[in-house]
Amino acid sequence: MHHANQFYGHTYVLARYCEMPDPDHPQRLDGYLQHGWNIGDGLAPGVPFVHGSPLFVWSERTRRRAWSQGRRNVVAIGAPFAYLLEVCPPEPAAGEREGTIFYPFHGWEGQQILGDHRRLAREIAETESGPVTVCLYWNEHQQPEIQAVYADAGFRVVCHGRRGFWWRGQDREFLVRQLTELRRHRRVASNRLTSAIWYGLLAGCEAAVYGDPMVLENADATFGGYSRIASQWAALHGRETDAEVCRELARQELGADLLAGPAELRVLFGWQQTWADAARRTTEGAVHA
Amino acid sequence: MPETTAALTVASAADAGVKRGNGMWSWTDWRDPASIAASAALTTIVDEHVVAGRRVLFAGPHDADLVRSAQAAGAVVSWLIRSVDDAGRLTHDLPGVDVLCGSLEDPAGPFDLVIALDGFGRLTSAEDDDTGRDLVALLSSLVAADGVLVLLHENALGAHRMIELAPGREYTADEAWYLPEAYEPRLPASFGALTAALGDHGLQTHAGYAVFPTPKRPHVLVGRPVLDDPASGVRDGLRPLLTHAFAEAYRGREVLDDPRDLVTRMAYAAAEQTLAAGWLVIAGRGDTTAKQYELVVGSEAGQLVSTIDSGVSEVHGEPRTVGGLREMTPVRLPSGPTVEERLLRLCAAADLPGLRAELRRYADWLRNHGSELTGPVALATFATVCDDGDELRPDLVRWEPLTPVPLKVALHRALWSFAGILITRNRPHPYPLTFDAAELTEVLAATVDAVPGPGDLDAVLDLEIAVRTAHGDPDPVRTRRELSADLRPMPDVAGYRALVDVLWRQNDLLQHARENAAWLEKILVSRDTALSKLDLQIQQHELSGPEQVVELARKAYKKVRGKVAARRQTIEQQPKPKLCSSCRTEELAAGTPYRRLRVRVERIDFDAAPPRPRDAVATGEERAEGAIVVAE
Numbered sequence: 001m002h003h004a005n006q007f008y009g010h011t012y013v014l015a016r017y018c019e020m021p022d023p024d025h026p027q028r029l030d031g032y033l034q035h036g037w038n039i040g041d042g043l044a045p046g047v048p049f050v051h052g053s054p055l056f057v058w059s060e061r062t063r064r065r066a067w068s069q070g071r072r073n074v075v076a077i078g079a080p081f082a083y084l085l086e087v088c089p090p091e092p093a094a095g096e097r098e099g100t101i102f103y104p105f106h107g108w109e110g111q112q113i114l115g116d117h118r119r120l121a122r123e124i125a126e127t128e129s130g131p132v133t134v135c136l137y138w139n140e141h142q143q144p145e146i147q148a149v150y151a152d153a154g155f156r157v158v159c160h161g162r163r164g165f166w167w168r169g170q171d172r173e174f175l176v177r178q179l180t181e182l183r184r185h186r187r188v189a190s191n192r193l194t195s196a197i198w199y200g201l202l203a204g205c206e207a208a209v210y211g212d213p214m215v216l217e218n219a220d221a222t223f224g225g226y227s228r229i230a231s232q233w234a235a236l237h238g239r240e241t242d243a244e245v246c247r248e249l250a251r252q253e254l255g256a257d258l259l260a261g262p263a264e265l266r267v268l269f270g271w272q273q274t275w276a277d278a279a280r281r282t283t284e285g286a287v288h289a
Numbered sequence: 290m291p292e293t294t295a296a297l298t299v300a301s302a303a304d305a306g307v308k309r310g311n312g313m314w315s316w317t318d319w320r321d322p323a324s325i326a327a328s329a330a331l332t333t334i335v336d337e338h339v340v341a342g343r344r345v346l347f348a349g350p351h352d353a354d355l356v357r358s359a360q361a362a363g364a365v366v367s368w369l370i371r372s373v374d375d376a377g378r379l380t381h382d383l384p385g386v387d388v389l390c391g392s393l394e395d396p397a398g399p400f401d402l403v404i405a406l407d408g409f410g411r412l413t414s415a416e417d418d419d420t421g422r423d424l425v426a427l428l429s430s431l432v433a434a435d436g437v438l439v440l441l442h443e444n445a446l447g448a449h450r451m452i453e454l455a456p457g458r459e460y461t462a463d464e465a466w467y468l469p470e471a472y473e474p475r476l477p478a479s480f481g482a483l484t485a486a487l488g489d490h491g492l493q494t495h496a497g498y499a500v501f502p503t504p505k506r507p508h509v510l511v512g513r514p515v516l517d518d519p520a521s522g523v524r525d526g527l528r529p530l531l532t533h534a535f536a537e538a539y540r541g542r543e544v545l546d547d548p549r550d551l552v553t554r555m556a557y558a559a560a561e562q563t564l565a566a567g568w569l570v571i572a573g574r575g576d577t578t579a580k581q582y583e584l585v586v587g588s589e590a591g592q593l594v595s596t597i598d599s600g601v602s603e604v605h606g607e608p609r610t611v612g613g614l615r616e617m618t619p620v621r622l623p624s625g626p627t628v629e630e631r632l633l634r635l636c637a638a639a640d641l642p643g644l645r646a647e648l649r650r651y652a653d654w655l656r657n658h659g660s661e662l663t664g665p666v667a668l669a670t671f672a673t674v675c676d677d678g679d680e681l682r683p684d685l686v687r688w689e690p691l692t693p694v695p696l697k698v699a700l701h702r703a704l705w706s707f708a709g710i711l712i713t714r715n716r717p718h719p720y721p722l723t724f725d726a727a728e729l730t731e732v733l734a735a736t737v738d739a740v741p742g743p744g745d746l747d748a749v750l751d752l753e754i755a756v757r758t759a760h761g762d763p764d765p766v767r768t769r770r771e772l773s774a775d776l777r778p779m780p781d782v783a784g785y786r787a788l789v790d791v792l793w794r795q796n797d798l799l800q801h802a803r804e805n806a807a808w809l810e811k812i813l814v815s816r817d818t819a820l821s822k823l824d825l826q827i828q829q830h831e832l833s834g835p836e837q838v839v840e841l842a843r844k845a846y847k848k849v850r851g852k853v854a855a856r857r858q859t860i861e862q863q864p865k866p867k868l869c870s871s872c873r874t875e876e877l878a879a880g881t882p883y884r885r886l887r888v889r890v891e892r893i894d895f896d897a898a899p900p901r902p903r904d905a906v907a908t909g910e911e912r913a914e915g916a917i918v919v920a921e
Contacts, residue, residue: 052801
């Protein structure tokens with residue numbers, strides 16, 4: 001059970017989808033769960049990997065790539081966000097989508113971003129016509145000077161929460177909050193192609209990738225770096241993109257067409273017995289009552 | 290009774306009645322019963338040519354029941370055997386059969402029907418000088434002017450030879466006293482060469498078959514019309530039919546490689562004639578004729594045979610009943626590829642949506658037959674159900690249960706069998722590689738909403754044992770033990786390659802288990818530390834106000850005292866002495882009590898013995914030695 005499995009509340013989402021008892025507490029997942037869109041083998045660079053452990057990746061393409069890198073126990077299951085859409089179907093009475101939600105490319109606790117937020121804010125203002133929400137990663141959200149750059153440009157600034165680290169400080173509702181925001185907006189945009197763009201497309205947004213892509217401190221270039229992303233997924237880059245083409249790509253990258261059913265996923269994660277025991281206890285309780 | 294040559298004489302009281310020529314003493318060809326050619330399909334072909342009152346010669350070892358059958362049909366039967374012992378025994382067992390002992394030169398022909406289903410291999414004896422003998426000519430010479438020869442000739446290039454695990458045959462087999470065939474083929478090496486050789490001796494081939502899976506148990510006879518026509522309609526069902534026949538023939542046997550892959554490639558290449566286990570020819574002189582079928586199929590452990598000619602299927606024989614199972618009638622030609630073929634392809638392509646759809650289709654097909662299944666559907670597995678393009682058909686199921694099988698058991702058995710194939714044949718699949726057969730069954734079952742509960746797979750095992758028993762499993766108790774061991778089956782056909790794969794898998798699992806254990810240990814340490822810190826925090830929160838003040842004061846005092854001590858230590862710290870490795874070891878072992886000693890050993894004589902720990906009991910001599918070592 002790697003601690004990254006719980007980043008962004010992924011295991012909690014999957015536990016809800018699998019109808020697990022007590023889904024708000026960590027379910028041990030037998031293997032490694034891909035925790036972000038990835039152009040490599042599904043694992044973040046440098047993750048200590050126990051040989052032979054199942055690696056649950058989002059897409060069939062990532063599975064093939066992982067196989068080519070020597071991983072043999074790779075299972076494509078789809079992204080947790082795609083499962084969240086199954087758990088939280090859109091409300092029929094939802095209002096009209098409006099404006100753009102922009103995700104400035106973020107680093108993480110171990111790698112900072114080097115770039116000019118002020119210039120990016122100007123570019124967003126020049127491009128977007130409707131109201132703009134800027135979503136910052138928590139460590140940038142905690143820096144008032146970065147928040148101020150976007151707030152001063154007239155943007156609404158939000159943060160979906162912390163992804164957590166080493167089983168602590170994680171925000172279980174991270175993805176739920178993100179989905180809610182995405183469903184409010186017509187467009188999702190970023191200065192880099194990241195998970196958030198794919199999520200937005202799957203949640204029904206149009207997508208655009210533009211602006212200074214910024215530089216990730218000590219970025220790993222094993223799989224080609226950002227230049228490869230820009231060329232391989234060129235369809236998503238630009239201020240206006242073809243929504244249908246992008247959505248199809250999102251379905252592929254997030255494995256939306258290969259999602260496992262709750263029972264199948266429970267067996268894959270080693271949760272079936274826990275679920276069956278709980279179901280039996282519930283049945284027995286109902287009989288006694 | 291026919292005349293025999295003058296060379297045949299009665300040898301002794303023990304073999305009275307045997308016409309003996311150059312027979313072999315102290316020898317038997319029945320040491321291994323599996324070496325005697327026998328199958329219901331062969332019997333069907335032979336029976337068509339046996340006519341009452343006519344002379345029939347069985348040349349070489351044959352199934353005694355086949356000889357009895359010819360005798361019962363009213364034929365005048367002779368039997369050429371090379372072993373004196375065998376001839377004596379058979380003379381006793383088959384009264385009325387003229388048992389001849391010797392080699393091909395000995396019988397007094399000609400015969401109206403010559404049957405040589407054992408081929409040429411055992412028609413010579415150690416007493417004969419084989420060099421220069423033309424066995425085809427000798428055998429042909431025994432056929433009368435209007436006679437018929439039924440000959441099964443083994444193919445040295447046959448698929449069965451390629452997978453055989455029999456190294457050193459030249460030295461291990463007692464009958465290999467003369468093996469020129471291995472180096473210079475004297476016998477026909479192809480179907481065409483065989484018919485040509487017979488033609489050279491006046492025998493015209495009326496019918497011909499490529500036989501599968503082995504020359505001794507040929508259950509599938511593929512007729513010349515199909516062999517010669519790659520577009521034949523029968524060919525569609527040939528691949529699953531042959532794959533199934535090979536799987537059943539080699540189940541539980543050690544071979545070089547699983548034959549199914551080879552057979553599949555053979556069928557795709559339409560190379561049946563080239564890679565057949567042997568060729569069965571029916572040749573005759575004069576105006577003789579023989580019926581040529583497109584296909585003759587017998588069940589592996591049963592008695593039924595289906596002949597297929599111009600799309601018309603005819604069933605021969607009576608169905609067997611074994612345990613709670615009854616042989617299916619009629620044997621059906623596969624109507625298309627098996628579900629297993631398709632699932633393996635989907636697994637290899639990691640096509641999860643396609644795989645799930647195919648599994649659901651199968652489950653729905655079973656469910657449509659009701660909750661209690663009867664007939665072949667009850668024993669269907671993915672390997673025995675074919676897809677004709679529109680619907681699924683249990684074409685390769687050879688048995689049906691006498692009592693209904695619950696739907697759940699039938700479905701789980703199909704899934705479990707397939708899981709076993711994925712593991713034991715090391716087939717790529719889109720699920721965790723570390724899953725065993727039970728876990729794979731669970732995940733496959735989950736896609737069709739039928740996850741097995743406690744005990745469900747035990748019922749599957751019971752049914753599987755019953756089926757294997759009907760198929761002739763010699764040791765069902767052992768099979769049950771092997772199958773129930775974590776439901777992690779061994780390869781059904783123990784090919785060397787499959788076993789190497791099993792070894793690779795086990796090594797991989799072991800490496801994973803070891804690394805996982807090490808990782809879990811690290812995690813436990815981390816969790817213990819986190820737990821301890823949390824526990825301390827909780828304890829602090831539980832303190833009353835004054836207790837918290839005292840605790841804070843205590844901590845502050847400890848901190849200050851620690852800093853003071855550290856500063857003193859820095860001031861007092863002396864430069865570290867140079868130590869030899871043994872002294873350093875001693876120092877590390879002994880800790881602080883040796884600090885003074887360590888300072889003293891700066892002028893140590895390194896050629897002397899190393900210092901001893903302080904708590905060791907020192908003898909007078911050692912004390913003296915110590916005095917030398919630790920010199921002031």
